[in-house]
Amino acid sequence: MTKKHHFLTAAFWALFVLQALVIYNLTQEVKITKQEVVDARDMALKSEQYKVQLMNITMYAPLSDGAVEGIDYSGDPSLSASDNKVVPGETAAAGSNIPFGTKIYVEGLGWRIVNDRGRLIGANDIDIAVRTKEESLKFGKQERLVIINNPKKQ
Structure with missing residues (x-):
């Protein structure tokens, strides 16, 4: 050889x-x-502490270089609607039916904290903060199981 x-x-x-x-x-x-x-x-x-439902999941990247005010964020892109820092991998935006500070588990993505809102986010929607616009576009819109830690029972 x-x-x-x-x-x-x-x-x-x-x-x-x-x-x-x-x-x-x-x-x-x-x-x-x-x-x-x-x-x-x-x-x-x-446990009665948790509520489970199928929800529409999307991602947003307010800290990305390609972020556009009015679409990816409003005001300061580093701050959420609750005046907390936006932390990719931790921050989630939800409709007003889920109070700020509520912990949620998104199937396949893990635990997040609802600290943000969005003008197009309805009662059955969750928007997860990520680092890049590419990541959010690649994820698209998916239906996933979400477990909501009932804030009244926390």
């Missing part, structure tokens, strides 16, 4: 192992996400 053949064989096996690791990691992430959903549903069913 030539050096080139050995190199190609080694490269093939390296790619094979890399693909196997990627597939394994993705499988583990799916298992974790599924377990989160199961745990969240169990928690909601066992």
